[in-house]
Amino acid sequence: MSSSNNLIKRHYHRVHPCESDRKLEILKYLLTQNTQKSILIVTEDDLEELKDIDTDENVTLLSDISLSERAELTCDILISYNLPSVAGVYLKRLSHVKTHAIILLDIKEQKRLYPIETLLGRTIMQESLKGFETDIEKETQLKKEKTLKAKSEKKEDNPRSKKPYPKDRNKKDNNSDKWAKKDKKPSKYLGKDENGKSIFSGKTGDRNHRYDGTPKTTGRKINIKSLKEKKNKEDK
Numbered sequence: 427m428s429s430s431n432n433l434i435k436r437h438y439h440r441v442h443p444c445e446s447d448r449k450l451e452i453l454k455y456l457l458t459q460n461t462q463k464s465i466l467i468v469t470e471d472d473l474e475e476l477k478d479i480d481t482d483e484n485v486t487l488l489s490d491i492s493l494s495e496r497a498e499l500t501c502d503i504l505i506s507y508n509l510p511s512v513a514g515v516y517l518k519r520l521s522h523v524k525t526h527a528i529i530l531l532d533i534k535e536q537k538r539l540y541p542i543e544t545l546l547g548r549t550i551m552q553e554s555l556k557g558f559e560t561d562i563e564k565e566t567q568l569k570k571e572k573t574l575k576a577k578s579e580k581k582e583d584n585p586r587s588k589k590p591y592p593k594d595r596n597k598k599d600n601n602s603d604k605w606a607k608k609d610k611k612p613s614k615y616l617g618k619d620e621n622g623k624s625i626f627s628g629k630t631g632d633r634n635h636r637y638d639g640t641p642k643t644t645g646r647k648i649n650i651k652s653l654k655e656k657k658n659k660e661d662k
Contacts, residue, residue: 434520434523434525434526434527436548436551437551438525438526438527439526439527439550439551440526440527440528440529440550440551440552440553441528441529441531441539441550441551441552441553442528442529442530442531442552442553442554442555442558443531443532443533443552443554443560444530444531444532444555444558444560445532445560446532446534448558449507449530449532450475450476450478451558452530452555452558453467453476453479453505453507453530454479455555455558456505456528457479457485460502460503461484462484463484463501463502463503463526464484464486464500464501464502464503465484465485465486465501465502465503465504465505466486466488466493466499466501466503466504466505466522466523467479467485467486467487467488467505467507468488468489468490468493468504468505468506468507468519469487469488469489469490469506469507469508470489470490470508470509470510470511471489471490471491472489473487473489476507486499486501490510490515490518490519493518493519493522494518496522499522500522500523500524501522501523501524502523502524502525502526503523503525503526503527503528504519504520504522504523504526504527504528505528505530506519506527506528506529506530507530508530508535509529509531509535509538509539509542510538511538513538513541513542513544513545514545516542516545517542517545517546529550531552532560533560613626613627614626614627
């Protein structure tokens, strides 16, 4: 089981959902798309439905019982026309494939897929073929398109969404000037009041001496080096 599990990579393993009455049509389409590959088509037991399939050099059609007698048979692409009722039988199919495995699955066979995924320890990616979508998929897609259309129409009816986008994003509107940062005028010294406090033309946090000429007071500078030299002389 583990050897079969490791023979094929996850991104080369696909389920193509389909309607049961179009399964044969999809099979023929896949054959025309892979004429240069060796293909093994496996069905659980009934081969009568596939009697119209041309089995030439690159196409082999077998039931699970017949495949069990061909242990040496290998192929590039395994196409499971249907799924076996026993999940372990599907893993035996995988032991015959080199690269790609495809499952044609209608909705009635979905319950057979879950045990297989459990044995593999992973889900198998499902991908609809264009032009072969199921009725459920078509209905889901139609609902999705209707929802998107309704959202689009609702957005168009919203007056806020109709506001024209400015051609020049850097161009300011008429109201933007009032929010613009204005240049701050320098505060001027006007003198002193009756209490001797300096008066300025505007608010300021600057010291008075920057405007009234009062010299800024600074502490006395101390020469640390000279103090050390003086102390050393006194100690001697």
